[in-house]
Each structure stands twice: as structure tokens, then as C-alpha cells.
Amino acid sequence: MTKTKKPHPSSPLFSQNQNNAQPDKKPRSPIPMVETAFLASTASLIWFANYYFPMGPVLRVFFPLPIALLYLRWGKREAWMGALTSLLLLTVLMGPTRSIIYLIPYGWMGVVMGGLWKRGANWFVSIGIGAIIGSFGFFFRYWLLSILLGRDLWVYATTQITELAEWIFIKLGILAQPSLTLVQILAIVMVVVNSAIYLFVVHLVALLLLDRLKSPIPRPPAWVQVLLDYEG
DSSP: OOOOOOOOTTSHHHHHHHHHHSOOOOOOOSHHHHHHHHHHHHHHHHHHHHHHSOOTHHHHTTTTHHHHHHHHHHOHHHHHHHHHHHHHHHHHHHOHHHHHHIIIIIIHHHHHHHHHHHTTOOHHHHHHHHHHHHHHHHHHHHHHHHHHHTSOHHHHHHHHHHHHHHHHHHHTTOOSOOOHHHHHHHHHHHHHHHHHHHHHHHHHHHHHHHTTTTOOOOOOOHHHHHHHTOOO
């Protein structure tokens, strides 16, 4: 029986066989990592600046956008890495409480909004889901601060809503005391409506900003395009 002679390790044939056996591995581009670090720092800086130099709603509309942009450009993994990196940066700069309040809801909202926009979800769906996340974040913040302060802040909020409900009843000529259930429902509705309005403004800013960054979001409804005189 004849034995097949194996090429010597120093021969060109052996080197060629080894090259063919090893798959080509291209080094991963560093651009996603660099953009993740940059946009996570941007999100942290916006939150930091708004806390110490509050400018009303001007900066708030930008809170979820850097993380959403990460999702649009590089996908889910980089978006979550950006959100968690922002959490770590803010923990160092401002402490764990304020960093968690950023992550829930704004970091989480940025990831979800980026995913919905990348999948082409219409504005009603993305604003609805975002409003749910924003409302959850509002109640989470109340719960967390109540624990830290040792007070039930929801009672204070309920008192304010009760006074508002009584004023509305007087203006409507209703001679009745608003019940606690009605006050609680009114408070929840106000939180959800406020979150929906906030998400609508975020969508408008994202429409104008992210288009210029070559990461467009789904087109708005026709009435919004007419209102803004926008063609996209």
C-alpha cells in the first residue's frame, strides 16, 4: 500500500494549505465603539447640564436622542452599551440616584425609540409606547424619591390634583367633592397625556435633526407634514 507523502512544513505547498484552511478574519471596525462612547458621553452631558443649569424643556427633548441614534446607526447592542455607559458616567458625576433616574425612563426610551424607528413603526405606535415608558418612569421616580426621603410624595401630588379638581368643579358649577378615585384617575391621565406630548415633541426634533445626520426616522402623518410644511 502506498502512503501519501505529506508536504514538509517548510515547503510552499504546506503554507498554501494552511492559508486555505484558515478563514479570513477581518478586524472589527472601531467606529461603532467610538460612536458609542461619544454619544453616551453626549447623553450624559445633556443630562448633567440640564440638572445644574436647567433650561426648561429645551434640553429635555434631547435626553433619549443620542441613544436612539446609536440604535439607528449600529443596532441594539450598541444602544444598550451606550445607555449603560451613560449610567456609569452619571453615577461617577452625580451619584447612583440621579443616574438611575436618567436610565429609567430616558435611556430605556432611547433604546426602544431607536428600535421602533429602525423597524419603520408609525408615529402613533412609537408615541404610544414611548408615553407608556415615560409614565412608568414618572411613577418610578416618585417611588424612588419617596423611599429616599421617607415621605409618600404621591400624597402631595394627589393633594395638588384634588385642589385642581375642586377648582374645575367650581367653574363647572358642580357642588360636589371630587372622590379619591376620581383624583387618582385624573392624576394618571395627566401623567400619560404629558408623556404623550413630550414624545410628540421628541419625534419632531428627531425628524429635523436625525435626517441631517443621515439616520432618518419614519415619516410623520400627513397632517404633521402639512403643519410643518415638511416634505420628506
